[in-house]
Amino acid sequence: xxxxxxxxxxxxxxxxxxxxxxxxxxxxxxxxxxxxxxxxxxxxxxxxxxxxxxxxxxxxxxxxxxxxxxxxxxxxxxxxxxxxxxxxxxxxxxxxxxxxxxxxxxxxxxxxxxxxxxxxxxxxxxxxxxxxxxxxxxxxxxxxxxxxxxxxxxxxxxxxxxxxxxxxxxxxxxxxxxxxxxxxxxxxxxxxxxxxxxxxxxxxxxxxxxxxxxxxxxxxxxxxxxxxxxxxxxxxxxxxxxxxxxxxxxxxxxxxxxxxxxxxxxxxxxxxxxxxxxxxxxxxxxxxxxxxxxxxxxxxxxxxxxxxxxxxxxxxxxxxxxxxxxxxxxxxxxxxxxxxxxxxxxxxxxxxxxxxxxxxxxxxxxxxxxxxxxxxxxxxxxxxxxxxxxxxxxxxxxxxxxxxxxxxxxxxxxxxxxxxxxxxxxxxxxxxxxxxxxxxxxxxxxxxxxxxxxxxxxxx
Ligand code: HEM
Numbered sequence: 001x002x003x004x005x006x007x008x009x010x011x012x013x014x015x016x017x018x019x020x021x022x023x024x025x026x027x028x029x030x031x032x033x034x035x036x037x038x039x040x041x042x043x044x045x046x047x048x049x050x051x052x053x054x055x056x057x058x059x060x061x062x063x064x065x066x067x068x069x070x071x072x073x074x075x076x077x078x079x080x081x082x083x084x085x086x087x088x089x090x091x092x093x094x095x096x097x098x099x100x101x102x103x104x105x106x107x108x109x110x111x112x113x114x115x116x117x118x119x120x121x122x123x124x125x126x127x128x129x130x131x132x133x134x135x136x137x138x139x140x141x142x143x144x145x146x147x148x149x150x151x152x153x154x155x156x157x158x159x160x161x162x163x164x165x166x167x168x169x170x171x172x173x174x175x176x177x178x179x180x181x182x183x184x185x186x187x188x189x190x191x192x193x194x195x196x197x198x199x200x201x202x203x204x205x206x207x208x209x210x211x212x213x214x215x216x217x218x219x220x221x222x223x224x225x226x227x228x229x230x231x232x233x234x235x236x237x238x239x240x241x242x243x244x245x246x247x248x249x250x251x252x253x254x255x256x257x258x259x260x261x262x263x264x265x266x267x268x269x270x271x272x273x274x275x276x277x278x279x280x281x282x283x284x285x286x287x288x289x290x291x292x293x294x295x296x297x298x299x300x301x302x303x304x305x306x307x308x309x310x311x312x313x314x315x316x317x318x319x320x321x322x323x324x325x326x327x328x329x330x331x332x333x334x335x336x337x338x339x340x341x342x343x344x345x346x347x348x349x350x351x352x353x354x355x356x357x358x359x360x361x362x363x364x365x366x367x368x369x370x371x372x373x374x375x376x377x378x379x380x381x382x383x384x385x386x387x388x389x390x391x392x393x394x395x396x397x398x399x400x401x402x403x404x405x406x407x408x409x410x411x412x413x414x415x416x417x418x419x420x421x422x423x424x425x426x427x428x429x430x431x432x433x434x435x436x437x438x439x440x441x442x443x444x445x446x447x448x449x450x451x452x453x454x455x456x457x458x459x460x
Contacts, residue, residue, distance in 0.1 A: 031058075037217075068218055075387065081386055097366075098216075147176055172300070173295065177295035199237055365386065
């Protein structure tokens with residue numbers, strides 16, 4: 001009997017050890033891995049950002065964890081992220097294909113498309129078409145000005161009442177991108193847009209929450225009726241709505257005279273015919289939805305953070321207003337070109353983008369071949385997570401305080417942000433004890449001046 005128990009115990013140990021994932025040779029280090037579970041239980045499922053920071057302290061800027069049985073390399077800090085995403089961009093250009101977000105978007109979008117000809121063709125087409133319809137150009141101004149009228153109107157109507165700026169910003173961002181994609185805008189109380197905004201917001205929350213992490217870690221639970229199923233339902237709802245837009249476009253379009261992104265895609269489909277290109281009718285819907293989602297949630301969350309900060313720092317708001325008034329000189333509309341004369345407003349916008357940290361872990365990448373990073377070996381197909389927070393929120397190095405000879409250890413201060421490049425690198429650092437805006441001459445040259453009162457300009 002005793003022998004049987006020992007043998008059984010040895011068998012169980014052997015099976016468990018066989019199931020245990022192991023780090024390949026010279027793979028980035030990381031915490032001990034549990035069989036099947038990997039490191040999933042050592043991470044907060046709600047918000048793993050603090051865990052990533054803690055692990056960085058133990059294992060350095062490049063380390064690995066196992067999400068269930070799958071390895072992932074976490075990259076932190078400017079040096080490592082730059083080596084991966086700039087110097088070795090092609091090696092790190094893939095996207096993992098077996099995650100919750102891939103399944104929800106049915107692998108037909110562009111953001112999560114893996115590196116290859118289909119991604120290249122669709123990315124090039126998106127960039128070209130979005131540019132033709134005004135993204136990053138002056139013509140976008142008119143759309144934005146038009147939308148601002150509605151936003152101001154909404155704010156005026158809510159004077160003396162409470163309102164949710166989240167919904168308002170979502171609607172505004174959604175309408176601007178919607179006009180580029182589908183040549184239409186919606187009133188803020190439109191039932192259809194409310195459904196789309198709800199689906200986007202819920203899916204964004206689900207994709208960044210514990211259920212997505214569990215879905216990614218344990219493939220066996222994927223078919224169970226758990227809360228992540230809601231994301232598939234939401235995706236189906238918006239897909240059906242966009243399918244209706246596409247059907248309508250097909251009926252009303254004039255070939256060669258595109259009104260929007262969908263018309264351009266339909267024109268392109270006719271042009272490429274059956275020549276084996278990756279363009280296909282069944283991709284239009286999820287492709288457009290991908291851009292819709294990418295452009296709506298990110299922009300509205302950044303705006304939301306921006307307004308929160310401006311409310312908390314009314315003197316910054318006031319200084320922005322003074323600069324805008326000075327540059328406009330009585331004109332009633334600001335133009336895209338005016339930004340060159342508004343260094344303070346531009347610096348505030350940069351700072352808002354930094355503190356908003358809208359996509360803290362970026363979109364996951366994946367290696368396209370066996371490669372190396374900071375001396376470690378990373379096999380093809382490994383999931384790569386860029387910890388953008390590590391770049392936006394802290395910078396682990398010494399800097400010289402501008403105008404003084406003192407050295408500041410950035411770990412002991414709170415927040416750093418780089419403005420400018422090369423010789424005129426300027427860092428904004430949060431020093432709660434000091435209320436001061438400094439403006440180094442090189443900053444003026446680079447059209448960058450101070451931002452917050454709680455921030456100190458420092459130069460490397
Ligand atoms: C504040 C606004 C925005 C933020 C913070 C943001 C952030 C990001 C980030 C972090 C990535 C991942 C980059 C990577 O894989 O390394 C990304 C990718 C992408 N974003 Fe944005 N984004 C914003 C606005 C937009 C807008 C307005 C659009 C277009 C309508 C857009 C379309 C895309 C696309 C298509 C990709 C995938 C690019 C590729 O795979 O090559 N984004 N964005």
